[in-house]
Amino acid sequence: MHIQPVKQLKGTLKVPGDKSISHRSIMFGALAKGTTTVEGFLTGEDCLSTIACFRQMGIHIEQVQDKVTIQGKGLYGLTKPNSILDVGNSGTTMRLMSGILSGQSFEVNITGDASIRKRPMDRIIRPLTSMNANISSLSGNGLAPLSIKPSLLKPIDYISPVASAQVKSSILLANLYTGSTSTVKEPTLSRNHSEIMLNHFGAHVEINGSLVTSHPIKELFANHVVVPSDISSAAFFMVAGLICPNSDLILKDVGINPTRDGIIHVLKEMNGSIEVIDKRVVNGEPIADLHIKSSKLKGTIVEGDIIPTLIDEIPVIAVAAAYAEGTTIIKDAGELKVKETNRIDTMVSELKKMNIHIEATADGMIIVGGNRIQGAHVQSYDDHRVAMSLAIAALGANGHTRIENSGCIAISYPTFESDLSSLIHI
Ligand SMILES: O=C(O)C1=C[C@@H](OP(=O)(O)O)[C@@H](O)[C@H](O)C1
Numbered sequence: 001m002h003i004q005p006v007k008q009l010k011g012t013l014k015v016p017g018d019k020s021i022s023h024r025s026i027m028f029g030a031l032a033k034g035t036t037t038v039e040g041f042l043t044g045e046d047c048l049s050t051i052a053c054f055r056q057m058g059i060h061i062e063q064v065q066d067k068v069t070i071q072g073k074g075l076y077g078l079t080k081p082n083s084i085l086d087v088g089n090s091g092t093t094m095r096l097m098s099g100i101l102s103g104q105s106f107e108v109n110i111t112g113d114a115s116i117r118k119r120p121m122d123r124i125i126r127p128l129t130s131m132n133a134n135i136s137s138l139s140g141n142g143l144a145p146l147s148i149k150p151s152l153l154k155p156i157d158y159i160s161p162v163a164s165a166q167v168k169s170s171i172l173l174a175n176l177y178t179g180s181t182s183t184v185k186e187p188t189l190s191r192n193h194s195e196i197m198l199n200h201f202g203a204h205v206e207i208n209g210s211l212v213t214s215h216p217i218k219e220l221f222a223n224h225v226v227v228p229s230d231i232s233s234a235a236f237f238m239v240a241g242l243i244c245p246n247s248d249l250i251l252k253d254v255g256i257n258p259t260r261d262g263i264i265h266v267l268k269e270m271n272g273s274i275e276v277i278d279k280r281v282v283n284g285e286p287i288a289d290l291h292i293k294s295s296k297l298k299g300t301i302v303e304g305d306i307i308p309t310l311i312d313e314i315p316v317i318a319v320a321a322a323y324a325e326g327t328t329i330i331k332d333a334g335e336l337k338v339k340e341t342n343r344i345d346t347m348v349s350e351l352k353k354m355n356i357h358i359e360a361t362a363d364g365m366i367i368v369g370g371n372r373i374q375g376a377h378v379q380s381y382d383d384h385r386v387a388m389s390l391a392i393a394a395l396g397a398n399g400h401t402r403i404e405n406s407g408c409i410a411i412s413y414p415t416f417e418s419d420l421s422s423l424i425h426i
């Protein structure tokens with residue numbers, strides 16, 4: 001991808017559907033009785049991997065652009081796939097599906113791409129094994145490929161060492177097969193889309209702060225799902241609109257669930273002009289339009305309980321910090337090291353090439369803003385969020401930027417480049 005600096009960004013944009021909610025609509029739709037319909041589905045490669053896996057397990061799924069119909073077969077309707085399940089680049093698919101597969105009466109192996117095979121799976125293997133799942137790492141090192149064999153699951157009261165919606169959801173899904181009550185306590189609350197959507201499908205999941213209780217149910221029932229626009233995708237345009245001069249953007253129908261909206265708080269704290277307009281609720285998920293205007297940003301500290309609510313947005317927050325006056329410190333974000341890449345290392349190495357003052361710390365980064373930012377030849381390391389964050393950094397730089405391996409953007413935001421072009425006024 002080639003990016004030239006821009007003079008301003010202007011217009012209205014509806015970014016594609018939320019990735020987390022899109023994955024869950026397929027999984028829960030497959031396990032529900034009856035026909036589930038989805039609108040606003042994200043056609044990113046990760047969500048298409050989820051569709052492919054469930055098709056391989058005998059679920060009829062029709063997908064035409066962002067409209068999906070799933071013929072659910074109930075909690076016990078999945079069938080043994082003919083070959084290994086491949087989640088591609090998607091950690092969410094691997095970890096949530098493992099919870100579901102632990103409760104099936106067939107044996108299955110799951111794998112994914114080179115990045116997935118380096119990401120920690122012991123974080124789900126441990127609690128699922130405590131639930132009596134027969135799940136193991138085929139290489140014996142806590143990494144995928146995983147093998148899952150049939151077993152009779154029992155409930156768990158799990159105190160999670162990590163605030164991870166993927167770990168929490170994996171346990172909630174496995175608990176559908178225990179006929180009993182399980183709880184998960186997190187160090188700080190992670191995104192709660194599974195809890196909200198499971199209840200929308202007739203489950204009984206209680207949320208008490210960072211403690212979630214899954215009560216026994218007989219079955220899930222099909223429903224209609226409207227997917228909000230993904231705040232993690234909108235984040236790129238929030239930062240772009242703030243750092244590019246004379247900009248004025250409206251981002252439509254963005255999911256602003258409080259377990260996901262940390263980026264709005266941080267950018268406002270940095271003096272960003274973001275107005276949250278027309279708040280409403282769809283399928284239990286709060287959404288709103290966001291009005292973004294160019295702003296003179298200042299540095300801030302991002303740490304503590306807010307981190308899980310903006311974990312995927314930290315790469316682009318680092319870009320905002322580079323354009324701000326003063327120093328920004330990001331702490332408590334060690335989870336960034338186990339994403340598609342080590343996002344602390346990849347962002348630090350590539351933003352340095354753009355003449356940005358940024359240093360890695362043990363659990364985050366320190367960015368000193370206000371330097372003259374230079375266009376450069378940079379790498380995505382096949383990490384979609386890194387690629388898009390670098391594209392945003394390039395919009396306000398001096399000179400041209402070339403981003404290698406930008407094709408990975410299709411993992412979460414296939415129309416990123418054309419959406420960006422639609423707002424550019426050179
Ligand atoms: O549950 C989900 O849909 C997700 C949870 C987060 O991962 P962790 O659970 O590993 O924090 C996030 O980074 C990922 O993009 C999507």
Ligand SMILES: C=C(OP(=O)(O)O)C(=O)O
Binds near residue numbers: 046312
């Ligand atoms: C970490 C991410 O996704 P996943 O864990 O599903 O691969 C992401 O989209 O930034």
